[in-house]
Amino acid sequence: MLDSAPAPGDAQGHTTGSMEPPKVAKIPGVGRIPTTQRTRGYRVMTAELFTTMVVIAAVIFFLWLVLYGLPYILGKDTVPEGAVPAAEILDRVTTERIHPAPPQGFTADEAALVLQQHLECSRELCDSKYKAYWTRVDAGLIRPTPETVR
Template sequence: MPAELMTLTVIAAVVAGMGLIVYFLPSIIDPDGTPESSVPAGEILHRVASEDTCHHAPEIGYTVDDAHAMMRERLDCTIDRCAAKRMAYTTLVESGRIVPASERHVR
């Protein structure tokens, strides 16, 4: 029994020591809590959002012929990530040249 109690005591002491190290070590290493070269989260989110698209869409939109050409040019792009292809796709859907898969089953 005393050996088991000693083992449990050692384990409890090790766990408590590890907890103290994990809790206090960051404040010992960096008392401020902020790195010198930190970047605000808002700036990171803005940068990621601007990189979310592989090709930018024009502000005025596409004609139907331009939309067809854009769809052929952007074969490797998806409409989820490519604003140019998404606008071309939307133009073709609105003109009735493409019927989305979800609408095909309804008709």
């Protein structure tokens, strides 16, 4: 389906030395393209098709962004239902006593082990460490500093 007749020359339509315009083929659905741009068995993608594909990809991306991406990114600060807020947990940890001591107390040797086991604990928050410390003080094995309050 060539619009122009082949120029005089060889059987394939090649000319020698003439300055003719390139042959143009009309391909259904693609339009007119020079025959030199055609590849064997493949069609050239037109600008309209490329633009349509880019627009479709952009629409899909923005739909994903609106329906999934933004709610996910913006929703990270919300607390799940039934969860305890971090501020409440921190208040509870700093005010409640942890590691309850046995009601009968400790012996001096047991108190030494408890103090070693609870090195990371604060004496103000850990009942076991508090009771073990004052057991060792009462036994005369530790001398508290003047700032230490019972």
